[in-house]
Amino acid sequence: MIPDTFLNLSGERFHVIYKLTGDEATARAKADDICIEQTIEFPAELIGNDDIRGQIFGRVESLTRLDDAHFEAAISYAVETSGFELTQLLNVIFGNSSIKPGIRVERLELPDVLLQAFKGPRFGRDGLRDYLGVGQRPLLCTALKPMGLSAQALADYAFQFALGGIDMIKDDHGLADQSFAPFEARVAACAAAVARANAETGFNCIYVPNITAPANQILDKARFAKQASAGGLMIAPGLSGFDVMRQLADDDDIALPILSHPALQGSYVTSPDNGISHYALFGQLARLAGADGTIYPNYGGRFSFSRDECQSIVEGTAVAMHHLKPIFPAPGGGMSLDRVDDMRQFYGKDVIYLIGGGLHRQGGDLVENGRYFREMIYPLH
Amino acid sequence: MIPDTFLNLSGERFHVIYKLTGDEATARAKADDICIEQTIEFPAELIGNDDIRGQIFGRVESLTRLDDAHFEAAISYAVETSGFELTQLLNVIFGNSSIKPGIRVERLELPDVLLQAFKGPRFGRDGLRDYLGVGQRPLLCTALKPMGLSAQALADYAFQFALGGIDMIKDDHGLADQSFAPFEARVAACAAAVARANAETGFNCIYVPNITAPANQILDKARFAKQASAGGLMIAPGLSGFDVMRQLADDDDIALPILSHPALQGSYVTSPDNGISHYALFGQLARLAGADGTIYPNYGGRFSFSRDECQSIVEGTAVAMHHLKPIFPAPGGGMSLDRVDDMRQFYGKDVIYLIGGGLHRQGGDLVENGRYFREMIYPLH
Numbered sequence: 001m002i003p004d005t006f007l008n009l010s011g012e013r014f015h016v017i018y019k020l021t022g023d024e025a026t027a028r029a030k031a032d033d034i035c036i037e038q039t040i041e042f043p044a045e046l047i048g049n050d051d052i053r054g055q056i057f058g059r060v061e062s063l064t065r066l067d068d069a070h071f072e073a074a075i076s077y078a079v080e081t082s083g084f085e086l087t088q089l090l091n092v093i094f095g096n097s098s099i100k101p102g103i104r105v106e107r108l109e110l111p112d113v114l115l116q117a118f119k120g121p122r123f124g125r126d127g128l129r130d131y132l133g134v135g136q137r138p139l140l141c142t143a144l145k146p147m148g149l150s151a152q153a154l155a156d157y158a159f160q161f162a163l164g165g166i167d168m169i170k171d172d173h174g175l176a177d178q179s180f181a182p183f184e185a186r187v188a189a190c191a192a193a194v195a196r197a198n199a200e201t202g203f204n205c206i207y208v209p210n211i212t213a214p215a216n217q218i219l220d221k222a223r224f225a226k227q228a229s230a231g232g233l234m235i236a237p238g239l240s241g242f243d244v245m246r247q248l249a250d251d252d253d254i255a256l257p258i259l260s261h262p263a264l265q266g267s268y269v270t271s272p273d274n275g276i277s278h279y280a281l282f283g284q285l286a287r288l289a290g291a292d293g294t295i296y297p298n299y300g301g302r303f304s305f306s307r308d309e310c311q312s313i314v315e316g317t318a319v320a321m322h323h324l325k326p327i328f329p330a331p332g333g334g335m336s337l338d339r340v341d342d343m344r345q346f347y348g349k350d351v352i353y354l355i356g357g358g359l360h361r362q363g364g365d366l367v368e369n370g371r372y373f374r375e376m377i378y379p380l381h
Numbered sequence: 382m383i384p385d386t387f388l389n390l391s392g393e394r395f396h397v398i399y400k401l402t403g404d405e406a407t408a409r410a411k412a413d414d415i416c417i418e419q420t421i422e423f424p425a426e427l428i429g430n431d432d433i434r435g436q437i438f439g440r441v442e443s444l445t446r447l448d449d450a451h452f453e454a455a456i457s458y459a460v461e462t463s464g465f466e467l468t469q470l471l472n473v474i475f476g477n478s479s480i481k482p483g484i485r486v487e488r489l490e491l492p493d494v495l496l497q498a499f500k501g502p503r504f505g506r507d508g509l510r511d512y513l514g515v516g517q518r519p520l521l522c523t524a525l526k527p528m529g530l531s532a533q534a535l536a537d538y539a540f541q542f543a544l545g546g547i548d549m550i551k552d553d554h555g556l557a558d559q560s561f562a563p564f565e566a567r568v569a570a571c572a573a574a575v576a577r578a579n580a581e582t583g584f585n586c587i588y589v590p591n592i593t594a595p596a597n598q599i600l601d602k603a604r605f606a607k608q609a610s611a612g613g614l615m616i617a618p619g620l621s622g623f624d625v626m627r628q629l630a631d632d633d634d635i636a637l638p639i640l641s642h643p644a645l646q647g648s649y650v651t652s653p654d655n656g657i658s659h660y661a662l663f664g665q666l667a668r669l670a671g672a673d674g675t676i677y678p679n680y681g682g683r684f685s686f687s688r689d690e691c692q693s694i695v696e697g698t699a700v701a702m703h704h705l706k707p708i709f710p711a712p713g714g715g716m717s718l719d720r721v722d723d724m725r726q727f728y729g730k731d732v733i734y735l736i737g738g739g740l741h742r743q744g745g746d747l748v749e750n751g752r753y754f755r756e757m758i759y760p761l762h
Contacts, residue, residue: 001745002527002530002741003530003534005529005530005531005534005561007529007561009560033683037683038555039527039528039555040526040527040528040529040555041524041526041527041528041553041554041555041737041738042526042527042553042737042738042741043738043741043742046738046741046742047527051529052527052528052529052530055529056527056528056529080559080560080561081528081555081559082559083557083558083559083560085557085558085594085595086595087557087593087594087595087617087620087621088555088557088558088559088593088594088620090620090645091554091555091557091593091617091620091644091645092555094645095554095555095617095619095620095644095645096554096643096644096647096714097647098619098644098645098646098647098648098651099643099646099647099650099651099678099684099685099714100647100684100685101651101685143422145421145422145423146383146420146421146422146423146428146433146437147420147421147422147433147437147462148386148388148421148432148433148436148437149383149384149386149433150386153384153386172422172423173422173472173476173477174419174420174421174422174462174469174472174473174476176464176466176468176469176472177464177466177469178461178462178463178464178469179390179461179464180386180388180461212468212469212472213466213468213469214466214467214468214624214627214628215596215622215624215625215627215628216628236468236472236476237622238476238479239468239469239471239472239476239622239623239624240468240622240624241596241618241620241621241622241623241624241625242620242622243595243596243620243621243622244596244622244625246595246596247595247596247597262477262480263472263476263477263479264471264472264475264476264479265479265480266477266478266479266480266481267479267648267649267652267655267656267657268648269480270479270480270482270652270655270656271648271651271652271655274648274651274652275648275651276648297480302414302418303480303481304480304481304482333477333480356422356423357422357423357424357427360383360423360424360427361424361427364382
């Protein structure tokens with residue numbers, strides 16, 4: 001037996017809503033198992049009637065039938081198990097249980113005392129609108145590509161898109177620090193190109209470099225980007241780690257808006273019975289980790305997200321989470337200009353439209369293509 | 382059209398073997414799509430007959446039928462697309478394609494010129510044996526838990542396990558920096574307890590704290606652990622990011638053996654048709670990112686990995702990868718002492734046996750339990 005342990009915990013608990021595959025008995029067993037697996041990971045029979053059992057064990061708060069083969073369990077954990085850190089919070093939410101089939105994280109319900117440990121997005125929707133000087137309309141974003149172009153060729157595109165009035169011109173997430181367009185040369189050239197265009201147009205377009213990089217280089221790259229007058233940063237937390245994005249967002253010297261890219265996160269959402277829901281992953285967690293905009297593949301593009309899944313992401317970007325600011329959904333992934341009408345109805349004004357290759361497909365004059373894109377959006381607002 | 386671009390690339394390419402779900406036409410279309418999605422992510426028809434098309438595009442090197450519904454595609458990429466960085470290499474391997482269903486990374490074939498960019502495991506199998514002074518036998522590892530115990534109570538367990546002759550005594554991955562056992566107090570107490578036991582026994586047991594932590598604290602925690610005479614480090618790259626582990630492994634001042642924990646990585650392997658194979662994830666990638674031992678749930682425990690999947694991990698820990706040292710498979714997850722015979726046949730000598738709660742189940746005397754475990758292993762060798 002483990003020695004009896006009495007802890008001075010707050011009694012505050014956070015809730016994770018899991019979808020469990022199986023009949024009621026199976027789901028009940030899975031829920032009970034999660035309570036142990038995500039906390040003590042130890043034979044429960046060796047724990048006495050103490051605070052480890054009473055407080056540290058996860059607790060099944062409810063088990064609700066969804067259909068014959070699926071149940072939804074709300075399991076609560078003492079906030080102290082998270083250590084008030086994002087890495088350990090993720091671990092309690094889904095660390096080991098990610099390895100067991102038929103368990104999916106659907107939603108997080110985090111109490112204020114836990115959310116207060118996180119600054120969340122520095123800008124959020126309102127802050128990013130203020131920063132860009134953009135009122136109540138959708139934001140426009142495009143990506144610099146293809147991989148293989150030189151820093152100068154990418155900067156030329158950045159210049160044209162900025163002339164055309166695109167609000168945010170980001171690196172494609174495949175632009176890292178390759179020999180053909182090294183990070184510093186690219187960032188300096190693209191930021192300067194966008195500044196030059198802004199001086200002509202009076203717009204306030206920003207360049208958003210991809211700073212996904214080796215762990216020991218990310219902060220330096222962010223500082224370099226800031227110094228070079230980049231207006232925002234993009235990072236892929238699936239590649240860098242979620243908490244690296246949180247660290248960037250919290251940095252008062254860097255203090256730039258952050259776009260989160262979904263690279264390597266797809267495996268969390270490809271199965272409806274496993275992983276993490278679109279809502280929790282691209283909505284709640286991106287926000288908890290400090291993104292101001294969360295990029296994901298839109299329905300109807302070359303990826304397979306459904307309208308409902310996209311709708312759930314939108315909800316996750318804005319659901320009440322204490323002081324955490326709502327952030328922008330940024331649907332992309334094979335979008336084209338002829339989709340804008342449909343998307344306008346679906347997303348309303350609080351969205352970043354991300355159109356990459358589609359802007360090139362429209363014709364050879366990128367400035368005109370940018371204007372055309374912009375004019376499809378502005379008149380409404 | 383994109384301006385013609387001519388690059389001075391080496392012609393060296395790395396290969397990713399993907400399993401694709403679908404009939405031959407579907408698989409062929411998926412393979413062609415991956416070539417674009419993972420590189421230029423851009424309308425291919427706008428690229429001329431230049432080096433972007435000839436070099437940067439992924440290239441389908443082969444497409445092989447596995448069964449009626451699955452094909453295996455070998456796709457090659459220019460080594461330069463990776464920027465010779467782990468984050469961008471992961472991105473080219475599976476960044477966006479992780480978001481598309483029916484694509485699974487099976488194996489990586491990385492040429493020497495790319496592997497030379499990575500130091501890989503500092504110790505590897507032979508180095509860890511030398512470091513621990515352990516000859517050609519399996520290594521024994523246990524975990525300090527349950528969460529909720531004080532630093533002192535955990536240190537008492539560490540002392541007893543070290544007296545019992547367990548080679549590596551690691552934190553449970555749920556021990557972070559919680560109020561009930563704060564990181565520094567725990568690490569100092571456990572490291573001291575293990576040193577005290579070693580002084581009694583003459584063994585060379587090591588304490589391996591969990592340093593998975595907020596991004597801005599990981600290196601400091603590793604340095605604190607080293608200073609406190611911890612003998613190794615455990616980190617969960619699914620929580621911290623893979624490249625953070627690589628950074629730790631490369632740090633010549635820290636220079637401690639590293640155990641990789643699988644928390645939050647399960648979603649990559651839960652589907653046979655999506656994600657990343659056990660072989661590539663827990664074998665090749667853990668190794669590329671500098672782990673000396675790769676923890677994963679053993680077959681027959683409370684997780685669902687099959688014998689074949691575990692066998693494939695073992696293969697990934699030792700397959701030829703230029704200078705990258707072979708590393709130890711560290712199967713755990715609900716192991717118990719009555720499984721050791723079977724595991725001995727399955728794993729042979731090059732394995733770290735990880736038994737956590739099972740050592741407590743054996744009876745109240747943890748020193749004796751440790752000895753019992755040890756004596757099940759030693760006599761063979």
